[in-house]
Amino acid sequence: MKRFGGVVAVQGVTFDVRPQEIVALIGPNGAGKTTLFNMISGIFSPTAGEIRFAGRPIHGLSPHAIARLGLTRTFQNLQIFYHMTVLENVLVGLNVRLKTRMLAAGLRLPRVAEEERRARDMALQWLNRVGLAALADRPAATLSYGQLKLLEVARAAVSQPAMILLDEPMAGLNPAESQALVRLMLAMREEGTTFLFVEHDMEAVMTAADRIVVLDYGRMIAVGPPAEIAVHPEVIRAYLGAEIEVIAGAHPQ
Ligand SMILES: Nc1ncnc2c1ncn2[C@@H]1O[C@H](COP(=O)(O)OP(=O)(O)OP(=O)(O)O)[C@@H](O)[C@H]1O
Numbered sequence: 001m002k003r004f005g006g007v008v009a010v011q012g013v014t015f016d017v018r019p020q021e022i023v024a025l026i027g028p029n030g031a032g033k034t035t036l037f038n039m040i041s042g043i044f045s046p047t048a049g050e051i052r053f054a055g056r057p058i059h060g061l062s063p064h065a066i067a068r069l070g071l072t073r074t075f076q077n078l079q080i081f082y083h084m085t086v087l088e089n090v091l092v093g094l095n096v097r098l099k100t101r102m103l104a105a106g107l108r109l110p111r112v113a114e115e116e117r118r119a120r121d122m123a124l125q126w127l128n129r130v131g132l133a134a135l136a137d138r139p140a141a142t143l144s145y146g147q148l149k150l151l152e153v154a155r156a157a158v159s160q161p162a163m164i165l166l167d168e169p170m171a172g173l174n175p176a177e178s179q180a181l182v183r184l185m186l187a188m189r190e191e192g193t194t195f196l197f198v199e200h201d202m203e204a205v206m207t208a209a210d211r212i213v214v215l216d217y218g219r220m221i222a223v224g225p226p227a228e229i230a231v232h233p234e235v236i237r238a239y240l241g242a243e244i245e246v247i248a249g250a251h252p253q
């Protein structure tokens with residue numbers, strides 16, 4: 001549960017995400033989706049309730065501590081370092097781990113240089129996977145909005161977390177970019193990654209998600225596989241009924 005003054009943004013939301021599952025979190029604007037992400041990733045402490053990751057409670061831990069445990073995220077309102085290059089922005093996603101390793105290396109410089117080379121290789125590899133490798137040395141400020149969203153995905157993925165939270169990753173992507181991102185998520189799931197993602201693009205949700213959690217006014221009104229959610233009366237009543245029905249008709253499951 002999360003309360004902001006008199007506003008209860010999230011209340012009575014209980015669900016789990018299984019290893020290698022892709023779960024979509026949907027709901028109208030203001031439903032509490034980002035607030036839930038902010039609690040899971042340690043930006044806000046819940047007012048009440050608990051959050052567990054890989055069996056251990058994580059509510060109250062700092063965002064860095066949670067990232068170190070292998071749970072990373074992207075942001076609906078981008079968190080890009082615009083003065084840095086594209087590659088450097090991805091390297092930020094490795095800093096958490098690098099710092100500890102550098103300390104462990106006892107500041108032996110050749111070893112640190114080796115670590116940095118490895119980090120660069122890893123960052124380039126992820127830029128390649130999101131289709132931005134050619135832009136690695138450009139200032140981040142020169143990228144389009146869609147490219148910046150993909151850059152955040154690379155930064156969240158580069159530390160090889162067990163689980164990634166994506167807050168509206170398709171917003172601002174063109175259809176080809178959006179489909180490529182769905183394919184990347186499905187490929188990463190095969191490699192062991194678990195996803196929880198917020199998305200308004202229902203086609204992406206229906207294609208990528210194993211299960212969908214629906215929030216409305218901070219409460220969870222439904223959870224289930226796409227085919228069930230698409231015909232769930234309360235979901236249709238509360239949210240985008242027509243659009244979901246059309247998509248469900250196009251992709252019978
Ligand atoms: N830091 C904050 N302080 C006060 N109120 C907040 C804060 N963050 C969110 N809220 C309120 O909590 C509610 C849920 O907002 P939230 O951003 O979680 O919605 P959302 O489901 O992500 O919406 P959208 O689809 O528009 O991104 C809203 O009423 C919002 O105004």
Ligand SMILES: [Mg+2]
Pocket residue numbers: 033034035076
């Ligand atoms: Mg939001």
